[in-house]
Amino acid sequence: MKDLNRIKVVLVEKKRTNKWLAAQIGKDPATVSKWCTNKSQPDLATLANVAKLLEVEMKDLLNNINQ
Template identity: 65%
Template sequence: MADTDINRLKIVLVEKKRTAKWLAGELGKDPATVSKWCTNKAQPAIETFRKIAETLDVDVKDLLCSTK
């Protein structure tokens, strides 16, 4: 199950024409941390998902892979 992508962050960034480095700057996070989120090697905290959604102007559900 570790191979399963939990978030769609990389896809949403491409759709919004933004980079992980830009998002890191907006959130005040280390670019390496955001890179790990984009590759699903790590996951942001639930509160951070909300901040990411607000920053990218998307619903938080758009950042997650559907379970159905």
Template identity: 65%
Template structure:
């Protein structure tokens, strides 16, 4: 079973949102997702699927690799 520390290292969505001056609420609106879902991604409680990760990278104008550790 993974620990909280390991779970925190899966994605950088929260950091990239901050770097690009966007909010989780903005991302949720752009994706048509519930803000709670995006919040779970930002806290690494759950992860977006690869299709959604690609969409996020396009919206934030970053590479998919920039969104993951």
């Protein structure tokens, strides 16, 4: 399966951690870890919240799966 999101990459670019993101959105750090490793994906509402917290567009958190 191809990586669908870039959450881990954007967290590194913003110098933030999985643990920080989990605390900000009220999710278990293990859940955020699964998103960062693309083992699972956040729902669209959560993805929008993540984008807002990281001050990026939602599209910046997604990989282009057509490449």
